[in-house]
Amino acid sequence: MSIYADAKYSEVPVETKQALFDEVKADMRYEHQLYGCYECGICVAACPSARFYDFSPRVFAQVMAREDVDTFYELLNDSVWDCSQCFSCTRCPRQNNPGAVITIMREVAVNHGLQSAKEALKSYSRIIYKIMSTGTQVAPDMLQPDFFPDWGPDVKQVSENLDVWRRCVPPETMHTTELAWDVSEKTRLELYMIWKLTGNLEMIEKIDEGIFMILEEVMEELLEENGYDIDDFENLLEEDEE
Amino acid sequence: MQQTSADKVFNPPTLSSREFKRDNPPPTEDYREKLFELEKAGELEVQRVPEPYVELETKYGRIKKIPYQMTWHHKSCGQCGHIPGYSTAIFWLNRKLGFDYHDPRDQTSCTAWNYYASSTSNSAAQAGIAVRNFSQAKIDGYFPVIHCGTSYGHYKETREQLLHYPVLRRQVRKIMDRLKMPFVFPEEIVHYSEWVHAMRDRIAEMQVLDLSNVTVTVHPACHYHKLVVEDAVYDRDLFDGQRTAVISGLVEALGARVGDYSTWHDCCGFGFRHILVSRDFSRSFATTRKIERMKEEVNPDVTLTHDTGCVTTLDKSQFAAQAHKRNVGIPVMSDAQFAALAMGAHPYIVCQLHWHGVDMKPLLEKMGIDHKKAWAEFEVQAERIKAGEIEYISWEEADA
Secondary structure, three states, rough: OOOOOOOOOOOOOHHHHHHHHHHHHHOOHHHOOOOOOOOOOHHHHHHHHHOEEEEEHHHHHHHHHHHHHHHHHEEEEHHHHHHOOOHHHHOOOOOOOOHHHHHHHHHHHHHHHOOOHHHHHHHHHHHHHHHHHOOOOOOHHHHHOOOOOHHHHHHOOOOOOOOHHHOOOOOHHOOOOOOOOOOOOHHHHHHHHHHHOOOHHHHHHHHHHHHHHHHHHHHHHHHHOOOHHHHHHHHHHOOOHO | OOOHHHOOOOOOOOOHOOOOOOOOEEEOOOHHHHHHHHHHHHOOEEEEOOOEEEHHHHHHOOOOEEOOOOEEEEEOHHHHHHOHHHHHHHHHHHOOOOEEEOOOOOOOOOOHHHHHOOOOOOHHHHHHHHHHHHHHHHOOOOEEEEOOOHHHHHHHHHHHHHHHHHHHHHHHHHHHHHHHHOOOOOOOOOEEHHHHHHHHHHHHHOOOOOOOOOOEEEOHHHHHHHOOOOEEEOOOOOOOOOEEHHHHHHHHOOOEEEEEOOOOOOOOOOOOOOOOOHHHHHHHHHHHHHHHHHHHOOOOOEEEEHHHHHHHHHHHHHHHHHHHHOOOOOOOEEEHHHHHOOOOOOOOOOOOHHHHOOOOHHHHHHOOOOHHHHHOOOOOHHHHHHOOOOOOOOOHHHHH
16 A cells, blocks of 8 residues: 555556566566665755655655555656666665666666656657667767757857867867767677667667667668678577576 | 863864774675686686776775776767867876877767666666677777766676676676677776876876965765765875765865865766756756855865766756856866866867856966967867868877
8 A cells, every 4th residue: 555645546456566566676686775774864865856856765765665566656657757866875874775776667667668757758769869879878969059048158159169169179089079979880880789689679669669760770771781680689688588 | 060070071083183994894895806706717808907007095995906008998978078178188188198098989888877867778788888898998908997977887886787697697798799799897997087086196296287276176976986885986194084085186186275065975966867858956956055055165266076967067057047146156177177277288179168168267367377368279270170271180289
């Protein structure tokens, strides 16, 4: 039963909640992240998200330890994306790591294509495309005034002078505008192989089908140019599950 | 009135009377033993720190080896993409110190910014990416030095997982076999700020600016000292061994003043996902918990940090906060940029300070740098590129 008087998601079958909870608990990393909780609140005091959201790492530690699947489901949908993933909560005197539990919970939310995960990552998808297709997370050409209006007039100046200013940076690897640095084709190819072999494209498909289709096309093209068939790269993790 | 004898009064120890002791065994394992065991069992290959190296003390007393040179620079997405003077300053320091280094194209991001933002990945992919980069470094004949605090933190997490989960090692082995690359892991995971700390006396020897009137606040990166804490560098002579020594050690060596403030341990508010798509949170935290505290308690000339996300969040959050009349206005840069400036690096050609948000001019004036002249020199070079005279600014021009 949920710890909240105004508990949500009562319409979701408890079996669904239990299955997701079990999946989090079955992750190999889980047993090294929670060792019990004093309820001392040090994690909350250290947590940046707790200051601005209705968010508490202590609640995560408590709910997971109590195996309260109703509140777990609520946290999975309504709270998990507020975490800053800074791991300030590792100041815990019991050596709990609520931030790492949240990483696992997010992974489960993505793998199941939860609507709340889709919402949380809606405007973030283009970043997923950038990192998975180029091998660098952000690029100079992302510094656009309409994307960063709150960063001041310098962003406009950078975007207006981008090509020349990038060539004013001495390291030769950094004369790029669409990538943070010049990643070689060989290395990009190896990255695509890793994404395929670990089932990462399947994860993206569950969260954003549009980005998945574009990514698959980009990867297929480079793999084919180098004599590979994208279907030759099976998901190695599925082999392990079998 | 009852008299209290002096020996019954509790007097807290003063800083000078406290003796730093490390009499307990470390609460964490020495991962190197396990790493070498796995190497002996033929599971992986350990890349040794090249000699000569500097020995630094870590949080629980383990001695960490920091190489002088032959370093493979694992670059950072945010540094190269949005703060290009950060990476450039690290390379420039290596060049000025006369060290051999490699700036690879065969490197990908660690992809951990995305992982902590979206979790659209898994342990096997993350470990595969880490080991691919490390294997490439070994193939290239250089030892990895990590520029990004999050890459550093994430690779330490990955190391823990690889050491403890045989299933993950099997998966990574299969990945590396398909890539036709060896399974390599370095003996130490070295952050560039540790290298700067190790080199601080050499840097100070080559210092050309008097920084005795400059006051600095330090922001330590969460993923540097909170995530797998035992790798972070501490020094019993700095903060009584209770805080990481990196950045502060450099500032002291350069003769500037380190100002302390009450929220030193707090995060910057980066949040990974938040800084890109939910910045109201990042901005609120950065300005109210970090910048305003520094301003009220120290009023520094500059704040120094050692990570991509921290420079970005602390610097860029300050513009919009002015509209709310918040007490902001502290220039933000990395320890590497500050060290390079102290050694005479060009503020715009090397340190690329025009990519930063907060006005740096008062700081540069205090440091004795003619920023008007420097900007004019930068513009001359930019015009030469526009006119097609040169393709780009070369290292030779930057070194001059």
